[in-house]
Amino acid sequence: MAYINLLPWRDAARKEQQKNYVMVLALTALSSFLLFFIINQVYNARLDGQAKRNQYLESEISILDQRIAEIRNLTETKRSLQQRMNLIEQLQGSRNLGTQIMTEIAEIVPNGVYLTLLEKKGSSLLLVGKSESNNRLSNMLREAEQSELLTEPYLEFIEAGRERSSLLSDFKMHLKISGYEALEQAAATGNGATQGGR
Known part of the structure; x- marks a missing residue:
């Protein structure tokens, strides 16, 4: 029976497996990093969008607050004028x-x-x-x-x-x-x- 030495083949196969394993690990790490980066970008974009919406709402609320203050001033002025008109009417009615x-x-x-x-x-x-x-x-x-x-x-x-x-x-x-x-x-x-x- 002829003697066949299988050690170089086994070493080559083991090195190939290690190389494939390292490649799979590198691809897994790279894909994980890319996935984390994409998710991070999506959430940052959402946060930026929400911050812009919040800023827009705050500016609109401040505008509405100013309008409400103007309406209150107008209402107070109207009430004061109505009181004066009522007083003038009563004084006109009671001048005699x-x-x-x-x-x-x-x-x-x-x-x-x-x-x-x-x-x-x-x-x-x-x-x-x-x-x-x-x-x-x-x-x-x-x-x-x-x-x-x-x-x-x-x-x-x-x-x-x-x-x-x-x-x-x-x-x-x-x-x-x-x-x-x-x-x-x-x-x-x-x-x-x-x-x-x-």
């Missing part, structure tokens, strides 16, 4: 209030009742005078209750005249002016709005 009060007083005071003092404090009226009888004062109270301008009539006292020869009784009556408090409040609000607007 003194004349209306005197006319109404003349209508509710019956014959036989004489006023010696008429005093106004805010929305209250004080009437002091003399009356020929209590019935006439009762009629006056009823007329005041039916009045649209004068409300809450209150008779503080009635007393016989201090002079014996006098047939007249002294009285003191309080009345309220309807709507006067709302007018004063509107005027105060309007003045505050005017000062605030300046």
Whole structure:
């Protein structure tokens, strides 16, 4: 039997296998690096896109905030103007209030009742005078209750005249002016709005 030496062939095959193994490892490492690089680039692109979108949204939000502030200023200006217009309308409607009060007083005071003092404090009226009888004062109270301008009539006292020869009784009556408090409040609000607007 002939002797065949297989060692060089085996060494060559082993070297070929090692070479193939190193090539496979190098290709695997290269492909892994390329895959990692591609994934990294994709995520970086997404992050950049998201950052651009966020920046765009922030700029749009700031623009909207400015517009909202302008709308609030316009709304405040509109409210102030409406308050002033309402105040002007109320003042126009009440500019003849003194004349209306005197006319109404003349209508509710019956014959036989004489006023010696008429005093106004805010929305209250004080009437002091003399009356020929209590019935006439009762009629006056009823007329005041039916009045649209004068409300809450209150008779503080009635007393016989201090002079014996006098047939007249002294009285003191309080009345309220309807709507006067709302007018004063509107005027105060309007003045505050005017000062605030300046």
